[in-house]
Amino acid sequence: MKSVLMVAEKPSLAASLAGILSNGRCTAKRGNNGCSTHEWTGPFRNEGNVHFRMTSVCGHVMSLDFTSKYTSWDKVDPVQLFDCPTEKKECNPKQQMRSFLSHEARGCDYLVLWLDCDKEGENICFEVMDAVQHVIHNVYSTYVTYRAHFSAITDKDIKGAMESLGHPNKNEAKSVDARQELDLRIGCAFTRFQTKFFQGRYGDLDSSLISYGPCQTPTLGFCVKRHDDIQLFKPETFWYLQLVAGQPEVTLEWARGRVFKKNIAIMLLNRVKEHKEATVESVSSKESFRSKPQALNTVELMRICSSGLGIGPFQAMQIAERLYTQGYISYPRTETNQYPENFDLHAVLRLLQPSGDFGDEARAISSDFQTPRKGKDAGDHPPITPMKLGQRNDFDRDTWRVYEFICRHFMGTISRDLKYRTTTAKLKVGLETFTCTANVLLDAGFTKAMTWLAFGKDEAMPPFVQGTQVPITDVRLAESQTGPPDYLTEAELITLMEQHGIGTDASIPVHINNICQRNYVKIETGRKLIPTTLGIVLVHGYQKIDPELVLPTMRSEVERMLTLIAKGSADFNDVLRHAIKIFKLKFVYFVQNIASMDMLFESSFSPLAESGKAHSRCGKCRRYMKYIQTKPARLYCSHCNDNYTLPNGNVKVYREFKCPLDDFGLLAFSTGVKGRSFPFCPYCYNHPPFRDMPKFGGCNTCTHPTCPHSLNTLGISSCVECETGVLVLDSTLSPTWKLGCNRCDVIINCFKGATKITVEENKCSECGAQLVNVVYKSDKSKFKDGSEEKSGCVFCSSEFAHLVEKHRAVASRQVRSGGPSRGGGGAAGPGAGNARGGRHGGRPPKDKMAQLAAYFV
DNA sequence: GCAAGGTC
Numbered sequence: 050m051k052s053v054l055m056v057a058e059k060p061s062l063a064a065s066l067a068g069i070l071s072n073g074r075c076t077a078k079r080g081n082n083g084c085s086t087h088e089w090t091g092p093f094r095n096e097g098n099v100h101f102r103m104t105s106v107c108g109h110v111m112s113l114d115f116t117s118k119y120t121s122w123d124k125v126d127p128v129q130l131f132d133c134p135t136e137k138k139e140c141n142p143k144q145q146m147r148s149f150l151s152h153e154a155r156g157c158d159y160l161v162l163w164l165d166c167d168k169e170g171e172n173i174c175f176e177v178m179d180a181v182q183h184v185i186h187n188v189y190s191t192y193v194t195y196r197a198h199f200s201a202i203t204d205k206d207i208k209g210a211m212e213s214l215g216h217p218n219k220n221e222a223k224s225v226d227a228r229q230e231l232d233l234r235i236g237c238a239f240t241r242f243q244t245k246f247f248q249g250r251y252g253d254l255d256s257s258l259i260s261y262g263p264c265q266t267p268t269l270g271f272c273v274k275r276h277d278d279i280q281l282f283k284p285e286t287f288w289y290l291q292l293v294a295g296q297p298e299v300t301l302e303w304a305r306g307r308v309f310k311k312n313i314a315i316m317l318l319n320r321v322k323e324h325k326e327a328t329v330e331s332v333s334s335k336e337s338f339r340s341k342p343q344a345l346n347t348v349e350l351m352r353i354c355s356s357g358l359g360i361g362p363f364q365a366m367q368i369a370e371r372l373y374t375q376g377y378i379s380y381p382r383t384e385t386n387q388y389p390e391n392f393d394l395h396a397v398l399r400l401l402q403p404s405g406d407f408g409d410e411a412r413a414i415s416s417d418f419q420t421p422r423k424g425k426d427a428g429d430h431p432p433i434t435p436m437k438l439g440q441r442n443d444f445d446r447d448t449w450r451v452y453e454f455i456c457r458h459f460m461g462t463i464s465r466d467l468k469y470r471t472t473t474a475k476l477k478v479g480l481e482t483f484t485c486t487a488n489v490l491l492d493a494g495f496t497k498a499m500t501w502l503a504f505g506k507d508e509a510m511p512p513f514v515q516g517t518q519v520p521i522t523d524v525r526l527a528e529s530q531t532g533p534p535d536y537l538t539e540a541e542l543i544t545l546m547e548q549h550g551i552g553t554d555a556s557i558p559v560h561i562n563n564i565c566q567r568n569y570v571k572i573e574t575g576r577k578l579i580p581t582t583l584g585i586v587l588v589h590g591y592q593k594i595d596p597e598l599v600l601p602t603m604r605s606e607v608e609r610m611l612t613l614i615a616k617g618s619a620d621f622n623d624v625l626r627h628a629i630k631i632f633k634l635k636f637v638y639f640v641q642n643i644a645s646m647d648m649l650f651e652s653s654f655s656p657l658a659e660s661g662k663a664h665s666r667c668g669k670c671r672r673y674m675k676y677i678q679t680k681p682a683r684l685y686c687s688h689c690n691d692n693y694t695l696p697n698g699n700v701k702v703y704r705e706f707k708c709p710l711d712d713f714g715l716l717a718f719s720t721g722v723k724g725r726s727f728p729f730c731p732y733c734y735n736h737p738p739f740r741d742m743p744k745f746g747g748c749n750t751c752t753h754p755t756c757p758h759s760l761n762t763l764g765i766s767s768c769v770e771c772e773t774g775v776l777v778l779d780s781t782l783s784p785t786w787k788l789g790c791n792r793c794d795v796i797i798n799c800f801k802g803a804t805k806i807t808v809e810e811n812k813c814s815e816c817g818a819q820l821v822n823v824v825y826k827s828d829k830s831k832f833k834d835g836s837e838e839k840s841g842c843v844f845c846s847s848e849f850a851h852l853v854e855k856h857r858a859v860a861s862r863q864v865r866s867g868g869p870s871r872g873g874g875g876a877a878g879p880g881a882g883n884a885r886g887g888r889h890g891g892r893p894p895k896d897k898m899a900q901l902a903a904y905f906v
Numbered sequence: 907g908c909a910a911g912g913t914c
Contacts, residue, residue, distance in 0.1 A: 058912075058913080059912090059914085060914085083913095083914065106912090106913085107912080107913050108911080108912030108914085109911065109913080112910095112911085112912090113909095122908080130908095141913095141914090144914095165912085169912055172911090225911080229909085229910075232909045232911085236908065236909030236910075237908045237909065238908090239908090239909095240907090240909075241907090241908060244908080257907075258907060258908075260907095260909080261909085262909050262910070263909075263910080264909080264910065265910090370913095370914080374914085382913085552910080552911090553912090555912070555913080556911065
């Protein structure tokens with residue numbers, strides 16, 4: 050019997066498809082990457098019965114990146130990213146998707162691709178074919194590999210697709226390849242350049258990454274555009290007439306609305322005032338309705354979660370994802386907002402009826418069922434609907450609110466429209482017309498389920514009769530001002546993105562999240578998006594240099610070019626080369642003109658030299674340097690115009706100590722009493738003076754022969770945990786003392802309260818560690834005999850045992866690992882004639898003296 | 907450390 054491998058885009062879909070195609074008679078086994086394989090036997094084309102094996106991927110198998118040579122931000126000029134080589138890498142190496150696919154493909158004669166029917170799906174088809182090409186013979190032949198085209202996950206559609214298999218579309222797949230390459234090159238080039246240009250330039254610029262992207266930047270652009278509209282808004286004063294008449298009294302609206310000239314308004318007021326009565330010109334009434342909602346798709350779900358529930362799209366989708374995996378709702382990522390023809394709406398309604406929260410509404414709708422509205426069938430997944438009844442207690446608060454919304458929205462879609470009657474009375478006073486409207490609810494319709502949309506109170510109107518006269522109670526002139534637009538709400542932003550084709554239903558929340566996390570916008574009450582100074586300055590900068598960089602039309606223009614590839618009317622390489630050329634030119638122009646963006650930064654942020662506080666002295670000019678705390682933390686010497694990177698954590702001036710090599714003031718780094726700490730020289734930290742001292746190392750890695758802070762002076766023994774580390778006495782926090790490994794995180798607290806500890810020349814005869822001399826103040830001695838000073842081994846001396854934390858573990862470890870003989874004496878060798886080589890447990894740096902000599906030359 | 911697109 051022949052075998053057929055079938056692959057869907059996600060595990061859930063593989064399960065549904067297998068269920069349909071096998072008529073519910075398939076077996077399933079779970080792979081260790083989250084993808085299951087379903088098997089059954091059935092007829093296939095003209096092969097008679099075959100063995101079907103249906104599995105899935107998890108979205109894309111591969112992703113595009115630069116080759117490793119081009120991943121360095123320091124060594125690669127970003128402009129190279131437009132031409133440098135790229136390579137496809139497995140998206141998630143842990144999943145081992147390629148080997149999983151080729152394993153599942155073993156023994157298969159045919160491949161049927163059930164990827165989502167969009168361009169990305171078409172691209173994944175080829176990723177799958179590539180993964181199994183060595184297993185399925187002739188996989189690129191049209192007699193071996195087929196493509197299923199389906200537009201809904203229904204019995205009819207799926208079986209229909211199986212009957213009319215086509216072939217994967219190379220052009221559509223290539224258009225995705227082109228998109229990936231363009232996004233990668235453009236995004237990374239601009240991001241690296243901007244980041245490196247502005248980083249370290251302004252002290253109070255709180256961002257270590259200044260990103261650019263063809264989707265995120267226009268998204269930010271929308272927010273800043275609204276901000277600018279608000280800033281540029283000039284309020285105008287207007288006037289309008291208010292007429293009070295009728296029994297009971299009502300205030301009527303002026304048909305002119307508003308006038309912007311006060312003298313005209315006063316003139317019209319005076320004309321009205323000449324009359325004591327108004328004439329009822331007409332009273333009319335008509336029925337109006339508000340449409341029930343369309344079936345729910347992802348974008349609408351995100352919009353309403355944001356505007357109605359105050360839950361952001363990113364979180365909303367996380368919640369929806371969880372509800373989906375727990376079986377409470379259908380697949381939450383879909384563009385379709387129209388139920389499939391044979392969708393069993395009644396079944397969904399029935400499952401909601403027992404609910405204590407909305408069961409009454411569900412039962413009412415079931416006896417008054419209405420056909421849902423038509424919408425758009427994007428051919429991906431059915432709309433989002435409830436699948437299982439959940440109770441309030443099953444969820445946390447927000448999850449329940451999202452679930453309840455989905456249920457009530459579903460009921461709304463099969464309810465009646467809301468109906469109301471509008472009555473309008475038109476009154477004439479001289480030549481001026483005034484109107485009064487009153488709305489009365491006739492049928493609450495879908496708002497019975499969607500209670501938050503409920504119609505307002507019924508409005509009353511005096512019994513105006515056409516042709517009669519009504520006494521005027523009052524007429525007055527009112528003054529008001531036009532107001533600025535409000536900041537963009539998240540829901541409005543989603544709509545704008547959707548309209549301009551910025552992102553997809555799945556990526557829209559990611560882009561919004563990005564511009565928040567990068568500190569370009571902040572979300573304020575009412576989920577309004579307020580751009581930050583950084584966001585505003587960035588967008589204004591693009592507008593000054595090249596406005597297209599921030600326009601939403603950029604993306605649509607690129608999409609248009611990509612569609613040409615997909616349609617087969619343009620060559621992949623031609624389009625790609627053309628687009629890259631344009632963007633490279635834009636990039637070069639941007640780099641040349643970055644000064645005009647920098648001017649905006651300058652007026653919004655403080656240049657480095659003015660920010661930060663005087664801290665420690667520069668060894669070159671002996672002036673104080675500035676300490677800039679915002680990440681990346683650094684010292685800046687404004688006189689020498691040099692930056693010195695600092696370790697992440699607490700950095701303080703270390704008394705008056707100086708580095709004997711370069712005269713820079715020493716600093717003390719710490720991450721708290723229980724964390725690592727060491728003294729360091731800011732110059733050596735960035736420019737290690739010795740070959741065996743690592744970059745970004747402290748004095749505890751420095752092999753200076755005589756400096757009182759060096760490894761050579763303060764080293765005690767080799768580390769108890771790691772292979773290459775040395776335990777070094779740390780005095781920076783005295784009277785708290787500790788031994789800290791200069792490689793790993795081992796810390797041994799000891800001799801708390803001691804006033805002085807020195808490392809002696811001599812070694813412990815038992816373990817080889819350097820002996821230490823410990824001094825306490827006379828009245829604060831911690832020694833059992835009350836003495837002020839003692840010398841001994843931290844690990845072996847019994848007088849010290851109670852003053853060293855973890856000393857037992859340390860001692861036993863020391864003994865077991867061979868203590869003094871471990872690499873010690875031999876390596877110290879003849880070069881270490883002063884016997885200091887053995888000081889730190891016998892691991893002196895090789896050829897230390899030679900290196901020192903080289904340095905001092 | 908970077909984009910955007912799938913999906914968990």
